[in-house]
Amino acid sequence: MERTEGDGKRILIANVLLTALVVILPLALWNEYTMYEKVAPLATLITFIVLVPVFFCVTDLRAAFHDRLFLVMLAGMIIAGINIFVSGSGKGAFLTAADVLLAFYLAGRIKIPPRLLYFYYAYIGFYFYYWTYDVKGYFKGYNTNYGGLVLITGFVFAVTGLTAFYVRLKKTEKGGSRFLFIFILFMFVWGYNIIAWYRARCALLGLVVFAVLCIVPAKIRRNKVFYALLTFAMTAGAIIVSLLYVWLGQFNDSFAIRIFYKDIISGRDAIWADLWRAFIQMPLSGIGSNYVIDVDWMNGVFEVHNGLLDILFVHGIFVFAAVMIILVRRLWDLREKAAEDTVLWIAVSSVFSILAASFMENFVIVPPFLVCALVLIAIPGSVCYNSSR
Secondary structure, X not given: OOOOHHHHHHHHHHHHHXXXXXXXXXXXXXXXXXXXXXXXXXXXXXXXXXXXXXXXXXXXXXXXXXXXHHHHHHHHHHHHXXXXXXXXXXXXXXXXXXXXXXXHHHOOOOOOOHHHHHHHHHHHHHHHHXXXXXXXXXXXXXXXXXXXXHHHHHXXXXXXXXXXXXXXXXXXXXXXXXXXXXXXXXXXXXXXXXXXXXXXXXXXXXXHHHHHHHOOOHHHHOOHHHHHHHHHHHHOHHHHHHHHXXXXXXXXXXXXXXXXXXXXXXXXXXXXXXXXXXXXXXXXXXXXOOOOOOOHHHOOOOOOOOHHHHHHHHHOHHHHHHHHHHHHHHHHHOHHHHHOOHHHHHHHHHHHHHHHHOOOOOHHHOOOHHHHHHHHHHHHHHHHHHHOO
């Protein structure tokens, strides 16, 4: 079906709104901690306010009701709204669930022009270099784990962009492709060193997953079983890792493996054990965002430290299932395109990297990281759209 002039205008408006979100949120949250403190509480609201008109720009409502994923998204939002009152959750928690559902749904519908993709690569990738040059650890207000999340996000965008440029140079047979390839390899050494300096183990996990996936041969990438297992590991793994930690926490005294001078079992086991106990009592509605964690050193602060697990604990089984259905479908839709194209595979590996890092931090469900994930998932469909014009 050919696109009409009206369709083109709506796609343009959607991209303008998305670009505003991509630019403004990192600008406000990744530069100065004083600004971060002011904007962070509003970030989910800002994201929702922008993603809603993007949704209307790229969605035909009459056709949407015949789209099963749309119905899953709509059901997830309705149940999340109801559960807010059942669980006594903070009203703002609804926005987190709504943003995640919207972002993953839109990731398969938004079409990003090539030049805009390169802008995203450069702009988000810039923050990897910026946070390396201007180290923003505790002495500048930011938690070092948060710094690691900024670094791994900037890193995967930078590498994806550099890879796209490298492939383009090779195709045009222009000079410099060999130097660029060496620089991309150097980026991984650089990435490890700065992440190690921040001691961000969550970012290290993401870096390791990204590096391993980047070198997976095309023959293996094409294998449906491999991709299915990878998708399962990077989604359901959020639950599996938490349960494994709870079990290992029983042997904390004899389980002394350290990464970046920290024990692997260093507190999340106690947090997740407490949250699982509470969740089992309220699996349908979730425990809500106002739950007081019964771990002394947390001082009652609610923090799940696991993106997809946060959705499960706060909003319950049905909302979690809705998020997982949409996310898994989006990831599966990327398989065939990514298997045949190096740049697309790097982009998909970036998504899996972010999901892996989210095993240890909320990461993927928090703006602007959620918006970055939306862009990465949208890349394969956008490339297909652009090549067909």
